[in-house]
Amino acid sequence: MHNFATRIINSIIRRAQHIIILMRARKKSRESISKREGNNILVLCYGNIYRSPLAENLLKKYFSSETYNIMSAGFHKKENRTCEPEYLQILEEYGYDLYEHRSKTVKPSDLKWADIILIMDRYNLDMLKKMDSDCISKTIWIGAFSKRKSVEVQDPYDKGYGFTRDVISDIELCIKDISLELSNNQAVSDNRAIKNHNI
Numbered sequence: 001m002h003n004f005a006t007r008i009i010n011s012i013i014r015r016a017q018h019i020i021i022l023m024r025a026r027k028k029s030r031e032s033i034s035k036r037e038g039n040n041i042l043v044l045c046y047g048n049i050y051r052s053p054l055a056e057n058l059l060k061k062y063f064s065s066e067t068y069n070i071m072s073a074g075f076h077k078k079e080n081r082t083c084e085p086e087y088l089q090i091l092e093e094y095g096y097d098l099y100e101h102r103s104k105t106v107k108p109s110d111l112k113w114a115d116i117i118l119i120m121d122r123y124n125l126d127m128l129k130k131m132d133s134d135c136i137s138k139t140i141w142i143g144a145f146s147k148r149k150s151v152e153v154q155d156p157y158d159k160g161y162g163f164t165r166d167v168i169s170d171i172e173l174c175i176k177d178i179s180l181e182l183s184n185n186q187a188v189s190d191n192r193a194i195k196n197h198n199i
Helices: 002-033 051-062 085-093 108-113 122-131 133-138 161-198
Strands: 040-045 069-074 116-119 139-141
Touching: 002 139, 002 161, 040 051, 040 108, 040 122, 051 069, 051 161, 085 161, 108 122, 116 122, 116 133, 122 133, 133 139
Parallel strands: 040 069, 040 116, 116 139
Antiparallel strands: none
16 A cells, blocks of 8 residues: 555656756747747657658748758667658648658767757657757757647647648647747847848
8 A cells, every 4th residue: 555655646746847847948938939049950759750850841831941951860779661651641631741861860079060959749759868968958849839838749649530631730830830939049149140241
């Protein structure tokens, strides 16, 4: 009985800690993106076959390669995987084409290269901490720009058609807002460069 009660209490504590982390993540991400400098953006999810390649694709529609260097990767050890056929078909309904995408495993050099690291969920954060805790300061949660309560963009793998469509729509909205913030940053940076040039 004592062990059962301890497990319940520990479970409640873990859940409370999780909620606090996610609540702070929204505020911190929104504040952080307006202060970020640099042109290299790395988008991460677990497998790099669902969420992060879509986010990368959307960001590249908003920005030219002269403005931002954008790439995506994942934590799954196997590289060169394609997106799932069902997912590719759903993406077609939205006008997106990821047929040529092949998954990439994130490397320490990618984390050093990145000025901004966009993540999807708590698992991504935990994996990042294991790889390089120094990069957490440049990490931004994509879902912090969502209208939903949670800042996590859930993995749609094996979750069905409706769930996958919801995730796609959520990523679209988040990336749109993130792109607006990054555009504002770029405008401020350009103005600063002009002022310095004129001095």
